Amino acid sequence: MLLTSPSSLLQLPPLKSLKISSPFLHGSSPINLLSKPSSSLSTSNPSPPFFLPPIRAMKTMQGRVVCATSDKTVAVEVVRLAPHPKYKRRVRKKKKYQAHDPENQFKVGDFVQLEKSRPISKTKTFIAIPVAARNVPKPTEVVPQELGIPLESQQV
Secondary structure (H helix, E strand, O other): OOOOOHHHHOOOOOOOOOOOOOOOOOOOOOHHHOOOOOOOOOOOOOOOOOOOOOOOOOOEEEEEEEEOOOOOEEEEEEEEEEEOOOOOOEEEEEEEEEEEOOOOOOOOOOEEEEEEOOOOOOOEEEEEEEOOOOOOOOOOOOOOOOOOOOOHHHOO
């Protein structure tokens, strides 16, 4: 049986003196040199592959105009379905947004699409765009009543 010392099994580099250098050791540092600490475990946000479209969350919404009395502004009510926190049933959540209407073309009851834009005022960050109303029957073609064929009751 061969006996070896534990130091011969484990080869460690010689220890160097530990140097601590920090801007906080000898006085304060300017504010612009201070930054968020970065961890070696966390990685920077990897960019998505070039073939995937960028993720755009909540850039457009659809809703119904509920108030159009202000100049160039409409109030739009957006309805969405969300699960109830306790009962997990989908319930309707309503929220009102102020939207920019440059030509004052929308009336109460119109369906519009809200598109995110730069802030126009303190509460307006959406632009209203017309959209076809939902659940409205499309106009059907008018069929002439008389086809030129006499009915049996009219025949002699």
